[in-house]
Amino acid sequence: MQQFRRFENSARLKQRSHTLIPGGCHTYAKGDDQYPVLAPGFIERGSGCRVWDVDGNQYIEYGMGNRAVGLGHAYPPVLRAVEKALHDGCNFTRPTRIEVECAETFLDLVPGAEMVKFCKDGSHATSGAVRLARAYTGRDLVACCADHPFFSTDDWFIGTTAMNSGIPGTVRGLTVTFRYNDLSSVKELFARHAGKIAALILEPSRVDEPRDGFLHETQRLCRENGALLILDEMITGFRWHLGGAQGSYGIEPDLSTFGKALANGFSVSALAGRREYMRLGGLEHTDRPRVFLLSTTHGAETHSLAAAIATMRTYQAEPVIEHLYRQGEKLREGIETSARRHGLGNHFKIVGRPCCLAYATLDENGQSSQAFRTLFLQETIRHGVLMPSLVVSYSHDDAAVAQTIDAVDKALEVYARALDGGVERFLVGRPSQLVYRRFNQMVDSQ
Template sequence: MSLQIRQFQNSARLRDVAHHLIPGGCHTYAKGDDQYPTLAPGFFVRGAGCRVWDPDGNEYIEYGMGNRAVGLGHAYPPVVEAAQRELVHGCNFTRPSVIEVTCAEQFLRLITRADMVKFCKDGSDATSAAVRLARAYTGRDMIACCADHPFFSTDDWFIGTTAVNAGVPEAVRQLTLIFRYNDLASAKALFDAYPGRIAAFILEPARTEEPQGDFLRALQRLCHANGALLILDEMITGFRWHRNGAQEAYDITPDLSCFGKALANGFSVSALAGKRELMRLGGIQHHDRPRVFLLSTTHGAETHALAAAIATMQVYEKEPVIEHLNRQGARLRQQVAEVICRHGLSQHVKLIGRASCLLYATLDQDGLPSQAFRSLFLQETIRRGIVMPSLVVSYAHRDSDIDQTVEAIDGALQVYRRALDGSVGRFLVGPPSQPVYRRYNQHQGAI
């Protein structure tokens, strides 16, 4: 593949303004400048299908798709049209809109293991509401979250467990415990150490590794035997593993579960769903338990966003979206693995995760994870027209897109190979990217 000369003057100009006005320069840390190489588009102005364009007119095939929020493709016509039809009638009223009921009915037709649902705008609100509900139901304060799953919420109960815990009171930090995925003994050890104090365990059903044997159901049995609840965070798995959620794929009925991201194909809709005996505590019809102020957001049920969610879920019902994601992801995995092997890089570039949600790892000469080599890989694929913080496909990725991507990766790995044999600093322009969870910002010096 011939390299296209890409200019980023408009991105550079906007970047200076953005950092002056917005802490971090954007509203999602995973999208920040510290996550990308210097030679990268700083902004996008539009997208269509699996392609995006930056302010300088450069076109790219995108993977990751809005941090996995866009499962069908950017500006997917049936979803956009549904939102437009609803929006002309107004987006927010003093009383509930009829579409709130319609969307709840549609959601529960898909997520059949839940009895009730409440919508909000982002995943953090949904998971934090689940935590509050679990605490109210059990009368306990402590929460256990999975250490192998990187993000649950921006709220204190989770951020206090990370290196970026400035501003989180120590008393709050002490209320969240850590356990390991596929390690039932680590969960049991927490119940032994804190008897009668843990309200719930929260984890993703799966991430880069599958549950071993009966792990999920065994964890739920352990929770119930100790008076705790099981919360599944299905923000990512919900519309990638199975159209009825990973809970259907793994045959488990969680006490509570949280959905978002691809639920509305990029429109802001998330959901807390669960068993009626729990969810009803956030309602106004029960009299036997204290009320839970569960979720109450001014914009949580904006009509156009719910219309987008309904349209998105209907596509998943009627079309082979999950099958396409699995097929294209498997095709991408196989072809990229062949290229990695051909360059002799199997010990330095790893493909991990489910076909529909592929990630990659970049390792240095010693086989250790390397931000510098990740930045170089990103830099070289961007130079070849691909933006791939992950290798997460969408319903819009066609065979020709996969072929172009593999060709770009082939070219990028040629540079990676030379960097391994020499110094990555000779090939990487600017400083390497940085981990999101770091206590201090680092001075941008030489590698």
């Protein structure tokens, strides 16, 4: 049987990192509490669909920088564009030509959008959209989809989660929620808060596809009630369709936000929408008050915009999205075959679109289980695959997919034994935990 990997260098770095950085890293989803004890703590480098940790262990990676790396790590055309831009400087007192070029390239891909503003992360983009909607409508309330896990680090969203410490109750009261694919919950919101809701924000889809015209019917209700529809395309953009999920579903929202795969891991996000709304953040209108929309010192760094242009042009010129669907479908078929062979059809499930798969780990009672998720991660890591999700990139070739299916098959063999004999017999250390929890738990992380 293959032995567990060694993580001595990661362990030493972990001790230093938690002393210096709250949580030990800068993204909660990358934290130690999200992974098994026997997991790489720090990545040294990446190339294509593979990464190497600080102990020299190699993995096929899925998740790809929390879905931000759509083409592959260190993708050569993107790196060449970045290097060329950096030789001329990265940040100046006035705008640069590349800002206009990047905006034109983006708007050519998202036909329903008429103006765009770039920033560095998704939180700023979605919060900018919320502020714009409140300014345009003169209303305070915003509604977000309760079934979608993350919209922003800002108070208007985090106040809806269990980690709402430090957020005033008055702020928490300004955000209400509705359910995905539940049009009655949207109708009820508008009836209960008549004339008070500025916007509804949701992802176009996540695991479930929109049913019975849900997106279009929600848009109709927004228009009837004077609210804006905001689609958060941080994940779906440049995965579902070249024009985003809105292109796939044939809907033009009032505002939409993009990021993640927009610049193949470089820090670029976008707020886009109809000119009627976006212009309020500009200099030319006189009929309404000015909106301090997005203004970041590093929002238009030339090398990041160069990365975005190179990434978008690769999507235009090459069959990137088709590849994501094809490889994702191969993964789904191979893993589901393995799950059935091990008798796990009701305990391990692949969910989502092939271009953006995830998995569900269920215990002996069919309930969602962090312990079984952690065991599965532990065993796939043991066999050279790092897969907090099943998100493929353009660099995941057939060999990588075949190796992944083999690793998953070995992990599911242990999973099946754990269902019969108890997960605690096979899991080394504590289970991973949910990000949104009110308090930390005292657990042994060694």
